[in-house]
Amino acid sequence: MQPRFAYYLTHQHGLILRRQAIAAGMTPKEIAALLRRGEWVAVRRGVYTTRAHWDSLDPYVGRPRLEVWAATLTTRTPHMISHDSAAYLHGLPILEARPRLVHVTRVGVLGGRTRHGIKHHKAPVRTGLIDFVDDHAVLNVPRTVADIGREHGLRHAIVAANSALRAGETRRALSAAVGDMTSWPYVTVPRLAVEWADGRCESPGEDLTMLMLKQLGVGYVQPQFGLQEHGRVAWVDFRIGRHLVEFDGQHKYQPVEAGGYADASPDEIIWREKQRQDWLCGFKLGMSRVVWSEVQPDSWEATQLRLHREIRDTDARFGTSIDDLAPYVIRRPR
Numbered sequence: 001m002q003p004r005f006a007y008y009l010t011h012q013h014g015l016i017l018r019r020q021a022i023a024a025g026m027t028p029k030e031i032a033a034l035l036r037r038g039e040w041v042a043v044r045r046g047v048y049t050t051r052a053h054w055d056s057l058d059p060y061v062g063r064p065r066l067e068v069w070a071a072t073l074t075t076r077t078p079h080m081i082s083h084d085s086a087a088y089l090h091g092l093p094i095l096e097a098r099p100r101l102v103h104v105t106r107v108g109v110l111g112g113r114t115r116h117g118i119k120h121h122k123a124p125v126r127t128g129l130i131d132f133v134d135d136h137a138v139l140n141v142p143r144t145v146a147d148i149g150r151e152h153g154l155r156h157a158i159v160a161a162n163s164a165l166r167a168g169e170t171r172r173a174l175s176a177a178v179g180d181m182t183s184w185p186y187v188t189v190p191r192l193a194v195e196w197a198d199g200r201c202e203s204p205g206e207d208l209t210m211l212m213l214k215q216l217g218v219g220y221v222q223p224q225f226g227l228q229e230h231g232r233v234a235w236v237d238f239r240i241g242r243h244l245v246e247f248d249g250q251h252k253y254q255p256v257e258a259g260g261y262a263d264a265s266p267d268e269i270i271w272r273e274k275q276r277q278d279w280l281c282g283f284k285l286g287m288s289r290v291v292w293s294e295v296q297p298d299s300w301e302a303t304q305l306r307l308h309r310e311i312r313d314t315d316a317r318f319g320t321s322i323d324d325l326a327p328y329v330i331r332r333p334r
Contacts, residue, residue, distance in 0.1 A: 013069040013134075014053040018046040043070040044117065064088045064100060071102040071118050072136060079104035080130060080137040082121060083151055086144040089133045093163045093204055094148060095156045103151075105139060121147075126180060141169050142177035149190030150181070155208060155297070157193035162207040165199030200224045200334070206237050208295035209247045212304055213238060218311050219320065226330035227283065234276050235334055236287075241320030243286040243311045247295075283325060286314025 005024055008016040021031055031048075034040040041054040047070040057063045068085040083103030087094045101114065105121045113120050129143040139147065141164050149157030161174060174194045181187040196214055200223040201207045213221045218240060225239035238245040281287055288310045294303040322329070 009050070009053075012073065013066060014049045015043060015066070015070055015073060016048055017073060018048070021048070043067055044074065047073055060096065061088060061091070064096075067100075068102050071104070075104065075118060077106065077120075079106050079120070080125065080139055081105075081133075082139040083119075083144065083147045086139045086141075087148065087160065087163075089138050090131075090141055090144065090167075092141060092144065092160065092167060095152070095159050095204060097152050097156065103147075105147075123184075124180075129177065129180075140177075141167065142173045143180075145169075145174055145194070146177045146181060146187075146190040149178075149193050150184065150186040154189050154193060155211065157190050158196060158211045159204045159207045161190070161193045161197035162199060162201050162210075163204070165197055166202075171197065198223050201237075203247070203249060205247045205249050205290075205292055205295060209245060209290050210238065212290075212295060212300065212307065213240060213245060216304060216308055216311070218308065224334045226334060227280065227325065227328045228330055229328050232279065233330070234280055235330075236280065239322075240311055241315055242284065242318045242322060243288065243314040244280060245288045245290065245307065247290050249292065283328065284318045286310060286318065 005016060005021070008020050008024075018031060022028065031040070035042060035048070039051055040048045041051055043049055043054075043066055049066065054063070054066075057066060064084075065088040068081060068088055071085075072081065081089060081103070082105035084094060084097055084101070085103045099117075101117055101119045103119050103121065105123055105125060107122070107125055125139065125143070129140050131138050131140045145157070145160045145164050148160045164174060165171065171194060174197070178187065178190045178194055181190075196211070198210060201210050206223070210221060210223060220240065222239045223237065224235055225244065226233065226235040228234075236244040237247050277287055288307055290303060290307070293299060
């Protein structure tokens with residue numbers, strides 16, 4: 001690899017512009033051949049990376065982040081990276097939006113347009129809401145949460161807000177960012193998300209399950225409910241009355257080398273989960289389990305109906321008070 005190519009790739013997040021490659025001595029035919037053979041990948045028109053670098057990036061964060069940097073290399077209008085794109089650069093877990101666009105904000109009146117996969121937002125921005133990532137202006141996490149809520153709706157907003165709390169942001173900072181948006185379109189969405197957000201949820205799947213339960217309106221939703229007896233301890237994602245709800249993600253059953261945190265075979269993990277559920281339900285508690293496919297938009301209503309039915313069944317059998325469980329309830333945070 002020529003030294004100039006290596007310089008560009010090192011200083012541009014693994015990217016090189018077409019005009020830079022040509023200036024370094026490469027012909028358009030050579031570039032086309034590299035793309036045809038798959039040795040280079042076009043991240044966007046006129047911006048390339050090596051196949052090795054592209055394949056090393058995960059499709060959920062790494063590649064979207066590279067697409068953001070590719071867009072900044074070709075956007076000459078002064079701008080700040082915002083919305084979903086800012087979340088990727090901050091490392092903030094969010095729900096992926098479709099289509100996946102690069103979002104930038106430009107100071108000015110409200111409005112926006114989308115061209116060549118980049119959505120330009122025009123909106124006021126206070127200086128205190130701007131961070132810098134690799135010397136590029138990026139809207140900070142609280143403003144990003146507010147922008148995502150207005151752009152994509154409550155499901156996206158609650159995941160972004162909970163992710164921000166887990167990352168150490170305060171509810172006050174999130175509220176202040178939303179407070180700047182007086183009378184802005186759809187501002188009620190991030191406002192509600194900040195009100196409902198709870199950093200005790202541990203993953204986007206739990207975030208969506210919490211939202212689903214709150215929307216049901218069947219009682220107080222307590223995240224991270226724990227019981228202990230004779231040295232045995234068990235935590236459950238949510239409690240409503242005497243009903244427990246657990247979100248089951250695949251990571252629970254996958255080994256570490258596959259990206260999970262299982263310390264045994266899937267069969268052993270399932271057996272432990274059965275024993276745990278039997279022990280919990282022995283306290284006269286009902287229990288529901290939710291998986292990722294059930295918190296998707298096309299399954300949302302059906303899952304809510306099932307949970308409502310199961311919670312009401314538990315209410316009918318055992319009531320809603322847990323006063324009798326006082327000796328067993330864990331009072332400390334998980």
